[in-house]
Amino acid sequence: MxxxxxxxxxxxxxxxxxxxxxxxxxxxxxxxxxxxxxxxxxxxxxxxxxxxxxxxxxxxxxxxxxxxxxxxxxxxxxxxxxxxxxxxxxxxxxxxxxxxxxxxxxxxxxxxxxxxxxxxAQRVLLRPVPRTAGPLQAAVSYTSAVAEARIGGDLYEIVASPHGIRVIVGDVQGKGLAAVEAAAVVLGAFREAAHDEPDLSGLGERLERSLARDLEAERFVTAVLVEIGSDQEAVLLNYGHPSPMLVRADGTAEFPKPPGYALPLGLGMLCADGPALHRVAFAPGDQILLYTDGVTEARDADGSFYALGDRAILLKDPDAEGALEALRADLVRHVAGPLHDDAAMLLLRYHEAAG
Structure with missing residues (x-):
C-alpha cells in the first residue's frame, strides 16, 4: 500500500x-x-x-x-x-x-x-544517561508526539549517589513552557537531593517541597523513584505513575504494584500520607523498564492500547540500547503514525559484571 x-x-x-x-x-x-x-x-x-x-x-x-x-x-x-x-x-x-x-x-x-x-534546553534538562552506573547498564528513549519537537513534559535522570543508584522517570501535567519549567524544577531538585538524602522517602519529600515552593498550585508531576544498592533489590517509590515493568532473567514480565497509590508530586498538601516504599528482588540478568503513559496509552488504528507486557521479548538484545530501540520501533509501528503523547522509556539492566 x-x-x-x-x-x-x-x-x-x-x-x-x-x-x-x-x-x-x-x-x-x-x-x-x-x-x-x-x-x-x-x-x-x-x-x-x-x-x-x-x-x-x-x-x-x-x-x-x-x-x-x-x-x-x-x-x-x-x-x-x-x-x-x-x-x-x-x-x-x-x-x-x-x-x-x-x-x-x-x-x-x-x-x-x-x-x-x-x-x-534538552541538553541541560535531559542529559544523556550514563551507559553504565554501578552494576547497571542503562539506556533511554524519548519519542515526541510532535515530529518537530525536541523537548516536552516527560523527564528522566540517573544519579550515582553514596546511597546507591537513584533513578527518576516522570511526566509533567500539561504542555508547553510551563511543563518544561516544572520538569526543570523536579530534575534540579532530584539531582541535588539524590546525593544528600539518606533514604528514598526523604528524597521524595524534598521533591514535593520544591514543587510546592516553585510552581503554581495546579501543576503536578507523576513520577516513580528507584533506588538500587548492592543487596540485589530495587526500592520503588511511586507518585501516581504507571508501575515499572520488571523483566526477569528467564524473560517473564511483571508489573510490581505499590502497596498503596499516592497522589502525584505537587499535590502532597491534599493528602497527609505520602507513598510507601516497596521492594522487589533485582538480581543479575533482570531488567526494569520505567516509562511514561505515552507508551501504554498509545493506540493503533483500531483503538487498541499498546500491550507492553507482551513485548518483553523485544528486550532480549545483549546491548541495552539496541533492546530499547527495538521496543521503541515496535511502539511506532503499533501507532502507525504520530504519537498522541510523548513517550519516554528508561531501561535498567543488572549485568553479571557487577563489582
Whole structure:
C-alpha cells in the first residue's frame, strides 16, 4: 500500500505554478477571448507563494505578467479594459504573494531559533544517561508526539549517589513552557537531593517541597523513584505513575504494584500520607523498564492500547540500547503514525559484571 511522503508533496507544489499557467494559457487559446480565462494566469504567482522565497514568487509573477500581455495582445483585449484588468489582477496577486513569502520566511527563521533554544534546553534538562552506573547498564528513549519537537513534559535522570543508584522517570501535567519549567524544577531538585538524602522517602519529600515552593498550585508531576544498592533489590517509590515493568532473567514480565497509590508530586498538601516504599528482588540478568503513559496509552488504528507486557521479548538484545530501540520501533509501528503523547522509556539492566 502506498504511503504519502512529504518530499513528493513538496515537489508537486513546486510544479503547480507552471502547471496552472500552462493550463490557463492553453484554455485561453482554445476557448478564445470570449470566455475570460486570462485573469486566472494569476494562479501561477498565487501557488508560487505557498513555498519558496519572495524571489521565486516575484519571478513567477513576472512570467505571468509577460504571459498575460502576450495573450492579451493575441486576444485583442487591450482594445478594451479587460486586458488591463487581467494585468492588474496578476500584479496584485504577485504583490500579495511576495508579502506572504517575506512574512513566512521571517516566521521560519523565528521557528528555527526556537528549535535551537529547545535543543539547548534538552541538553541541560535531559542529559544523556550514563551507559553504565554501578552494576547497571542503562539506556533511554524519548519519542515526541510532535515530529518537530525536541523537548516536552516527560523527564528522566540517573544519579550515582553514596546511597546507591537513584533513578527518576516522570511526566509533567500539561504542555508547553510551563511543563518544561516544572520538569526543570523536579530534575534540579532530584539531582541535588539524590546525593544528600539518606533514604528514598526523604528524597521524595524534598521533591514535593520544591514543587510546592516553585510552581503554581495546579501543576503536578507523576513520577516513580528507584533506588538500587548492592543487596540485589530495587526500592520503588511511586507518585501516581504507571508501575515499572520488571523483566526477569528467564524473560517473564511483571508489573510490581505499590502497596498503596499516592497522589502525584505537587499535590502532597491534599493528602497527609505520602507513598510507601516497596521492594522487589533485582538480581543479575533482570531488567526494569520505567516509562511514561505515552507508551501504554498509545493506540493503533483500531483503538487498541499498546500491550507492553507482551513485548518483553523485544528486550532480549545483549546491548541495552539496541533492546530499547527495538521496543521503541515496535511502539511506532503499533501507532502507525504520530504519537498522541510523548513517550519516554528508561531501561535498567543488572549485568553479571557487577563489582
Amino acid at each position: 502506498g504511503v504519502w511522503r512529504p518530499a513528493s508533496g513538496f515537489a508537486a507544489l513546486s510544479w503547480m505554478p507552471v502547471a496552472a499557467m500552462a493550463v490557463v494559457a492553453a484554455a485561453d487559446i482554445v476557448a478564445g477571448p470570449g470566455v475570460g480565462f486570462l485573469p486566472l494566469i494569476s494562479l501561477g504567482p498565487a501557488f508560487s507563494g505557498l513555498i519558496g522565497g519572495w524571489r521565486r514568487t516575484a519571478t513567477f509573477g513576472a512570467v505571468a505578467l509577460v504571459l498575460c500581455v502576450g495573450l492579451g495582445l493575441y486576444d485583442g483585449l487591450f482594445e478594451e479594459r479587460r486586458g488591463f484588468t487581467a494585468m492588474a489582477s496578476v500584479a496584485g496577486v504577485t504583490a500579495v504573494g511576495i508579502a506572504a513569502a517575506v512574512m513566512r520566511s521571517r516566521r521560519e527563521a523565528e521557528l528555527a531559533s526556537v528549535r535551537s533554544i529547545a535543543e539547548v
